[in-house]
Amino acid sequence: MRSLRNPEKLLGVLPFAVLGLVWWLVTATGVVHRNVLAGPPEVWRATTDLASRGLLQDDIVTSLLRLVLAMAVSLVLGVGLGLLAGLNRPVSDFLLPLVSFFNSISGIAWIPLAIVWFGLGTVTVTFVLVNSIFFLIFFNTVLGVRSVPAVLENAVKTLGGGRRELVLQVYLPGALPFIMSGIRGGFGFGWRALIAAELTAATSGLGYLIYNASNYARGDQILAGIIVIGALWIVIDMAVLAPIERRTVQRWGTVRQV
């Protein structure tokens, strides 16, 4: 509710209102025919219909679980390998060209091969997502580790700290602002790749909901799915990611001006 009292935040809601109004006008007046673009009332009905049958909720949960699973795998791999590469010249010299090569390949390019390997479903989708998220987290972790001032390392060493303390008390928290922005960006990349992957490589989830609706020429359901996808993202970003960032890196005053 606080955001409603904030005029700047309100300004961000305005474009949605304008867009909605234009949408409603062009469909209600018949400028664009209903069969081409369903209007707000139809899409609303499609949404409530899908929700009343529990289909929408199931697909949302499926998609979110896949995203969280892929993020968890990417975090473990990305932060782990990122720390290794950030702290070790030889390791980074060894890893970086390889990682750069794979980073240039869009995650969804792996969909055909992943289908051959893992069939349709969560494993394939997760594989594609990890391919989209991992690199961002890895590169951010490397960058974050390298950005930690040497004096922090020296401080912990002269307090008697060894390798373990250096990683846990210096490099990990020092790299956290970068890792956080990697997570945030990774969720964004992952969310887009997720829908793309589910369009072709799954039999459930929001992407599949859209794909399936197109088989039945249900433009209203397609739009319903798309709006849910966009709205869910805003909720994830505002309700989950931004507060985490506020509670950690902003409070420490270590947010980098990029």
Add this chain to the structure above:
Amino acid sequence: MRGAVSTADTKIVADGLHFAYRSQEREPVVALTDVSFEVRAGELLCVVGPSGCGKSSLISLIAGLARPQQGRVLVNGRTVRGPGADRGVVFQELGLMPWRTVNGNIGQGLEIARVPRARRDEVVARFVAMIGLGGFEERYPHELSGGMKQRVALARTLAADPTVMLMDEPFAAVDAQTRVTLQKDLLRISMQTGKTIVLVTHSVEEAAFLGDRVMVMTRRPGRVKEIIDVPIPREERDYDALAHDEPFNALRVEITNSVRAELW
């Protein structure tokens, strides 16, 4: 051992140190050469010299953060081979963890030493009181003034209870008024704790005011030019009183001239 006689109350021995490093342009720079001196237990030794005379390198070598190409440093009779909690450092850039509160920063050394929580809290509270930062325990470094951060860095080093404290231009980044306060704090705390302290500074004023002895370095490559006694007990050191103290002013002029002779 050249020119150094070690006794029971000798805390630090620097023996024939030669130290070179590579500059950012990859040029070798000889920071220190043939540096030998001793620091007695409980002594406060100030090191002065022109910029680039290797004062900071000296701190790194004693701390074990760098290794000399020749010679060695002994602390408590043992050769320094790496950093350790027995030699605390107050860095010029402080190096406080931005993600730790005042309490968290001060207690970091104890945490590393696996001191139990209850005992740790007790020690931290004592040092917070000593540096007069009561009420700021849960603040983060970026919320503190320069002088407060400086005190936290000092308390963090003290709380880890090192036998030797190394301070690299600790008061260079604070305003003049705060500096005087911090210097008085350091004198008081040094008397309370009896720590052996090596303090590097570019300020002759500061060196004469704080040091039991002042070691003057030559310009690069740094050597020990001379070591000057300041025969004034620490409890009698007071800026106002010393400002009109003839012997003290004479010493100050002597040290100033000695440093100035190295400026060209």
